[in-house]
Amino acid sequence: MTKLTDTRFTAQPPAPRSRPHQKKNLVQRIGKGGFIASLPFLAPALAAYVVFVIAPMISAVRLSLYQWSGYNTDPQVFVGFKNYVRLFTQDPVFWTSVQNTVIWVVLSIIIPTSLGLVMALALNQPLVGRNLFRSVFYIPGVLAPIAVANMWRWMYNPNYGVFSEISKTLHIGDGSGVTFLSDPKVAIYAVFAAFVWQIAGLNMVLFLAGLQGVSKELVESARLDGANNWQVFRNVTLPALRPTVVIVMVLTIVHSIKVFDLIVGMTGGGPAQSSQVLALWSYTQSFLNHDFGLGNAVATVLLVVTLILVVPYLIWSTKGADDHR
């Protein structure tokens, strides 16, 4: 008994670590082999990050509180939140650009993503010429957006464009040609069509990579259990694709928010600023209107919107990385 008691005493589980003890360990870790020791190695990258990422962002936010034409000879005048007031209440284009950016993001999440998934599912089957189709669908993704813009602008040309020729051949409309880019109500969607054409193939490649990770055994066992194609997709494939779906969504959102080249190349934000978006409007205010205060106010709004959409992804991805340690 005594022995047992002794054993019980000696085999006592270690007491839970107290909080001060944890802190001490953390401090020790940082001090001895952690953060401080790694600082010399981190410093160059950290300095570059501060100079080229953090400082420009702070500078942009600071400039949004000033009135400045961009000339060194012209003093920067502090105006507080006046630029934001002007932006939200007097700028006739700002809300149009917000609306178009939102439309662009929402449509991007729905159309090119779904299209990419459908193409990936189709080209994941044993088809003749599968690799050729994969390449053909992916090629638009590697073209420079400004080249895509030029190409589509010519396709939309009301006098010589392919859509006009088709409409004339088929006697659709009044024979005056297709004028998608000329209609303020349609222009943004006409540019978006070019975006879908370019980005869907990229999404397809990501989904194809994700599909290679779907367990064949699970698919087969689902079929043995009598699941039809839709049920297999809904209950086996789609859950397995979840990480890929999130990555595709985030990349698509990021691509959408910063859309610039296609709009510049196809409409320049027109007609009548009807296809204007936040990134282009920020550039226009700063570099074309020479109003750097207002331009940076737009950039700051864009920054906040981007952070709202991207930070959850960063948290999720960090959490995922921690879970796998």
Add this chain to the structure above:
Amino acid sequence: MRLFAKAAAAVAAVALLAGCSGGGSNAAGSGTTTLEWWTINLTAPAANAAVDKIIADFEKDNPGIKVKRTPRAVDAHKDSLRTAIGTSAAPDIYDYWAGPGLGGELVKANASADLTEYYKQYKWDERFSDAALAPVKQYGGYHGVPWKLNGEALYYNKKLFAQAGITETPKTLDELGAAAKKLKDAGITPIQFGGTVNWHVMRLLDTFLEGKCGSETFDKLVTKQADWGQEQCVTDSFTELQTWSKDYFNPGFIGINNDESSALFFGGKAAMALEGDWFNASIEDQKMNLADVGVFSLPTGTSRLYGFEQAQYITKDSKNKDAAAKFLDYFTSKAVQQETLGLFAVQSVNKDVKADAAKATQLTKDWDGIFKDAKGLYMNNDQNFNQSQTREYWRIQNLVATGGLDPQQAGADMQKFLESSQ
């Protein structure tokens, strides 16, 4: 964060490029002065060759001065000036439009030197025409040296006019409207415009404003001394623009640029083009039959010429102002201007330069008549307004032209913006 990283990399690249692109005026220790001269690209090879020859000839006559010319595209030129002005990278001379919305913005930003002493020294007041001098004198003193004055008018296809039964060129806006209707009835596109560049269609709106409001009110409107929302002529002008864009412009005009729309004129598919005197060279390049093309002044009824000027400005901080003035004196001299007449504009800003009648084409002669008959100048409104006001003017113009805004509302919207952007 990847977005930010990419954005930061882009910003860094732009910053590095901006840092590297600056030239900078300097007085070399070797006794040679190097003039940094920033210009806007000249598209015609012959015009570029002519400028190179001018520089070579000047350097030959002035061994102590070198001229380093840096031509850039329009937006790159504007960006470079914005980043360089006020720094050691600024040029000694820069080429710019003379209107208050463009050249005037730089004068306001203290970029340009007042050249009054050089105007006295070189007697430039006597060299240039009144029309050419007016834009450089508008800020008090003398800012810039006139280089070229371009006029804009209506080019027309004589065959298409004849086909539509038009026997005389229009003398009033009403006659112009009637001619457009005849052309349309004959199945011909009356006039071509490319809407993506905004300033192309703007020329017609400016014309309607000058014609319907008269010179005095036009000037008051563009200098914010008259209310756009209160003047009936403004509503009439926008209404006329809407009529023209709906009935007489090439279909889909707003989705194409001016080069694309000009192809319609060159190809005989549109009867008129509202263009500047530089269009003569394009017509010849496109191998149009010169006998089929004519040009007539915009029938506003005010007798003023529609156009704009480009000037060469000496920067305020230049350490080589004397050498720069000497070069500009040579550049605008009678001999040089006579030799290059027609390459930059059909008329020279130097009033002693006369066209050689034997070499002149009919179009050049027509232009001589237009310049000769003009009494004063009204400038394109993208020269009159600052950049943000111009952009709003274009937005309203395009909304009206595409049916997205009632012409009755257009003037009030413009006035509201002008007041908020003061």
